Amino acid sequence: MAKAPVIVTYARLRDKFNKAGQERLVDAFKAPAPEGFEAAEPAATDQEAAEAMEQLSKAMKAMEDAEHVPGVLSAPDDGFASVLQSVLAKRSAEINKTGPAAAGALEAQFDEHDVLGWAKSLLTWFKGLKPHPWQTAPAAADAIPNTSRVAVLGDWGSGLYGAPVCASSIQNDAHDYQVLLHLGDVYYSGTNDEIKDRFLSLWPKKPNAINRACNANHEMYTGGYGYFDLILKQFNQPASYFALQNDHWLLVGLDTAYKEWELVNDQVAWLTNLIASAGDRRVVLFSHHQLFSWADKAQTKMQSQLAALLSSKRIFAWYWGHEHRCVIYDQHPVWDIHGRCIGHSGYPYFRDKFKEGETVQSGPQGSSWRKVDTKNMVPGALILEGPNPYIPGHADEYGPNGYVTLELDGEHLKEIVQMPDSSTAYEKQLS
Numbered sequence: 001m002a003k004a005p006v007i008v009t010y011a012r013l014r015d016k017f018n019k020a021g022q023e024r025l026v027d028a029f030k031a032p033a034p035e036g037f038e039a040a041e042p043a044a045t046d047q048e049a050a051e052a053m054e055q056l057s058k059a060m061k062a063m064e065d066a067e068h069v070p071g072v073l074s075a076p077d078d079g080f081a082s083v084l085q086s087v088l089a090k091r092s093a094e095i096n097k098t099g100p101a102a103a104g105a106l107e108a109q110f111d112e113h114d115v116l117g118w119a120k121s122l123l124t125w126f127k128g129l130k131p132h133p134w135q136t137a138p139a140a141a142d143a144i145p146n147t148s149r150v151a152v153l154g155d156w157g158s159g160l161y162g163a164p165v166c167a168s169s170i171q172n173d174a175h176d177y178q179v180l181l182h183l184g185d186v187y188y189s190g191t192n193d194e195i196k197d198r199f200l201s202l203w204p205k206k207p208n209a210i211n212r213a214c215n216a217n218h219e220m221y222t223g224g225y226g227y228f229d230l231i232l233k234q235f236n237q238p239a240s241y242f243a244l245q246n247d248h249w250l251l252v253g254l255d256t257a258y259k260e261w262e263l264v265n266d267q268v269a270w271l272t273n274l275i276a277s278a279g280d281r282r283v284v285l286f287s288h289h290q291l292f293s294w295a296d297k298a299q300t301k302m303q304s305q306l307a308a309l310l311s312s313k314r315i316f317a318w319y320w321g322h323e324h325r326c327v328i329y330d331q332h333p334v335w336d337i338h339g340r341c342i343g344h345s346g347y348p349y350f351r352d353k354f355k356e357g358e359t360v361q362s363g364p365q366g367s368s369w370r371k372v373d374t375k376n377m378v379p380g381a382l383i384l385e386g387p388n389p390y391i392p393g394h395a396d397e398y399g400p401n402g403y404v405t406l407e408l409d410g411e412h413l414k415e416i417v418q419m420p421d422s423s424t425a426y427e428k429q430l431s
Contacts, residue, residue, distance in 0.1 A: 003197045005159040006089040006098055006106045008188070010063040011070040013088070017060070019112040026053060028119035044123060052123050055080040068350045069394050071101045073158055075187040075347070079221040080126060082189035086222070087122050088115070090193060102392050103160050131258065132224040134265055135232070141243035141250060141274060144210065148178035148246065150406040151204070152286070154321030156345035157186030157218075159198035161390040162401025163346030165420035170403065171204035173422065177405075179244065180209050183321035183342060184216025184257065184288035186226070195219075195226035200234060211235040212242050215257040216288035216322070224258070241267055243274055248411045250274065250281045256289040261299035268305050275314055282316040282413070282431065284406075290320045291339060294327065294378045295352070310335045317413075317430065319404070324349035326384035326402060326417060328369075328426065333379065338430060340415070342404050344384065348391055351399045354383070364423035365389060367400050384417070384425065400425075 017025065029049040044052065059081035066076035075082060092098055092108035101107040110118075151170045156163050170177065186199045203211070213235060219227040228240070240255040252271060258264050263271075275283055290298045309315055313336045321343035329339035357372035360382070367386035374380045388398035400419060407414040417426040 003093075004104055004106045005073070005198055006093050006108050007071075007073045007101055007160075008085040008088045008092075008108045009070045010060070010067040010074070012108070012110070013063065013084075013115075014060065016110060016112045016115050017056075020116050022053070024116055025056070025119060026050075028116045029053070029123050031120055044120075048123075048127075055126075056084075059084055069397060071105075071107060072103075072348050072391060072394060072398070073105065073160060073187065075218065077217060079189070082187075082218060082221040083126050083129075084122060085188040086191050086194065087118060087125065089188065090191070091118050102394065103390060105160050129221075129223045131220065132228040134258065135228065135239040136266065137239035137241050137243070137270060139270070139273070141245040141252075142210065144178055144244045144246050144251075144408075146246045146248060146408070146410055148408045149175060150179040150181060150251070150408070151177050152181050152183065152319055152342055152404040152406060153345040154183035154288075154319075154342040155185040155216075155324055155347045156182055156403075157190075157194070157199045158346040158348070159202060161346060161348050161388065161398075162420035164202050165390060166345055166401060166403045167202050167204045169418070169420060169422035171206065177204075177206050177209050179251070180204055180206060180211050181253070181286060182213040183286060183319065184214040185218045185321065185347070186216075187218055187347070189221035190216075190219030190224065190226045191222055192226045192230060195230045200230065210244065212237055212244070212253055214253050214286060214288050214321075215240040215255040217257045217260050220257045220260070241270070245278070245281060246408065248281055249408055249413070250278045250283045252283065252285050254285060254287040256287045256302065261289050262301050263305050271306075272309065275309060282411075283314060284316055284413075285318040287318070287320050289322045290341060291318055291337075292329075292378050293323055293341070294329070294372060294375065294381050295325065295354075295383070296323050310337065313337075321345075325352070325399070328382040328417070328428075330374070330379040330381060339379065340404070344399065344401055345403050346401060348388065348398050351385070351387075351397060352383070357383075359385070361426075363419075363425040365400060365419050365421070367419065367425050369426065382426070390420065 062076035062078035066074040098106035317338040327341035361369040387395040
């Protein structure tokens with residue numbers, strides 16, 4: 001049975017840091033390491049303590065911006081903030097300083113004395129973080145049946161809200177799945193404990209399915225060790241990028257997080273060779289980070305890295321996460337690609353208040369779709385809106401969770417956007 005996830009709120013952290021005071025925090029960072037695994041670590045210099053305070057200030061601002069409702073998980077895209085939240089959640093659980101929060105979570109109930117005592121451990125751990133060694137993928141794709149169903153979850157690793165409901169729906173689906181795929185993010189920073197408790201213990205069980213997971217920024221905040229050593233091992237996945245194919249389709253997962261927003265090492269050449277050998281198979285890509293975004297700022301490095309493949313219209317569709325929304329883009333006018341953002345499977349994201357576009361379709365669980373036109377050289381799109389019934393007391397403040405099913409049947413591909421309870425919010429025959 002999975003442990004109840006412990007959340008760390010900005011509101012509590014701000015209060016306890018204020019009570020501790022900056023002078024005592026600096027002294028705590030500079031103190032000799034306590035007995036235990038940090039014992040060999042020398043006391044921090046004045047410069048190191050100052051740098052730690054600067055990182056802490058930046059992390060606190062990121063947490064403040066990300067937190068909408070105290071008592072509901074928030075996880076900013078900031079490495080120090082994420083590691084801080086992981087440390088405080090773990091230590092609070094170890095000393096039984098937790099209290100109830102929404103949706104079955106526990107909230108860390110540390111005090112100012114606790115954070116002062118843990119400051120040195122946090123600094124030591126963060127300073128020692130290095131990326132996990134790179135693992136090279138096989139040159140050839142693994143085989144999947146010509147008739148296959150693929151479940152796609154993105155930003156699912158919260159262990160809370162709609163995440164376990166999505167997993168249960170997939171596991172209990174009357175029709176089989178041949179592939180279960182995660183687009184990445186296990187909160188807060190993909191530690192071993194978080195990977196075990198918030199991901200692997202809840203991941204849907206389909207005995208005959210291939211399981212695959214993309215690497216993501218939150219996993220890499222602690223170097224990716226939980227991802228590479230636990231997820232990939234359990235999934236029998238050789239590397240953080242992968243390929244599956246049948247007679248008609250080539251499905252490729254990319255690692256955009258080992259160096260954020262980039263395809264590092266051999267990935268571009270590997271992908272180019274796979275596609276060159278694919279014949280007339282259509283190509284579908286999966287990654288954590290976005291190729292483009294209508295609502296958020298997206299980096300363009302991947303566009304330049306894959307310019308030749310995009311310009312040749314060789315990529316049929318691309319499913320990504322990172323952005324906490326479900327967005328179904330219009331076909332790209334130049335690349336002909338079908339872009340899809342599936343970043344809404346488990347993270348509690350605050351509802352957007354878009355003024356552009358109009359509601360064009362209603363769906364289950366009070367959901368609806370907003371149609372927006374192209375802007376800033378990004379295609380128009382359908383954006384999923386509505387409440388989140390899995391956040392008690394705050395359903396109307398947060399957007400819906402859910403997942404996507406892809407049905408491959410020979411040359412045909414059908415996509416189905418499903419709510420956590422498996423009800424259908426959208427479906428389209430793409431080919």
